[in-house]
Amino acid sequence: MLDVIEKLLALQDRDQRLRAFQSELAHLPDERKAREKQIANSAARLEQAKTRVKEIEVEKKTLELEAQSKRDAVGRYKTQQLQTRKNEEYTALAHEVEAAEKAIRAIEDKELDLMEEVEQLKPQISAAEKIHAGEKAKIEQVLAGLDARKTNLDARTAELKADRARFTEGVDEDVLERYERLFQTKNGTALSPLEHEVCMGCHMKVTTQTGVQVKSAKDIVHCPQCGRVLYLPA
Ligand SMILES: [Zn+2]
Structure with a gap:
């Protein structure tokens, strides 16, 4: 085999490995982004469950205030009842008291419903918290693995590039250029x-003539079809 072909084969071997490393390196940022999105999604799901509990707390406060103002009104009506001497006014106030007390009961029912909803949400939230923590830990491990992979690939790329330089020595510039172009295309x-x-x-x-030229191993022979450098495998 021609010395130059041996060198080109060694170059091609390094270049193929370099190419594989570079393609893997190029994919790492996308993989990182996809993993980070997974963490964000899981956090968002957890946040959604927590948001409902916060909403309920606000609703409950509003209801408590409403109930308190109704209770205050009942107190006022009762005081007025004690002060009035008119039967009509007394009866009207009694109706007001009745209506306010009915409203208070309705508010208390709503409060109970909300408390029940919170009780149901609690286990859901703690389950979501556990799932999120587990998922986050798992993905963080994957991310650390990606960092290690990048460091490793960078180091091996540098090694290969240095190694590759050994096989370009003494090879014609034209031959190298043609090799590079073929490797790319x-x-x-x-x-x-x-x-x-x-x-x-x-x-x-x-x-047959091309076959004989390759066998004689005197010169670089290109495939007439695809242009690749032909060689006889050892
Ligand atoms: Zn060919």
Whole structure:
């Protein structure tokens, strides 16, 4: 095998690994974003359950104030009843008292309903809290794993780049350029083995003459179909 082909094969091996690392590195930010969104969604679900409890607290305060003002009114009506000498006015006040007391009972019923709702929400919230905490811990672990993966990939990328430089020494600039172009345009395979006179890159049969040229290993031979550098596998 030609010395230059051996070097190009070594280069291609490093470049293919580099390419895989780079594609993985490129996906890491999206994966991080997706995980962070999961945490935010789970927090939002928990917050929703808590919001209803807060709403109920506000509603209850409003109802308490309403009930208190009705009770105050009942007190006033009763005082007025004691002061009046007119039968008609006394009866009218008695009706007012009755109506206010009825309203107070309705408010108290509503308060009981709300308290019941809170009691039902409590276990739901504590379940949501547990789920959220678990989910958050799990995702944080995944995120830490992603950070470690990035550090590792960065280190291995630097190693490969340094290693790769060993195989460009003594190779013609033109040959290197052509190799780079092929590597980019042929999806990471610039060189292709020739097997039974078939280029394994494009699966086309080459002419006998091309086959002989590759076998003689005197010069770089390109596949007439796809342009890849042909070599005989060892
Ligand atoms: Zn080909």
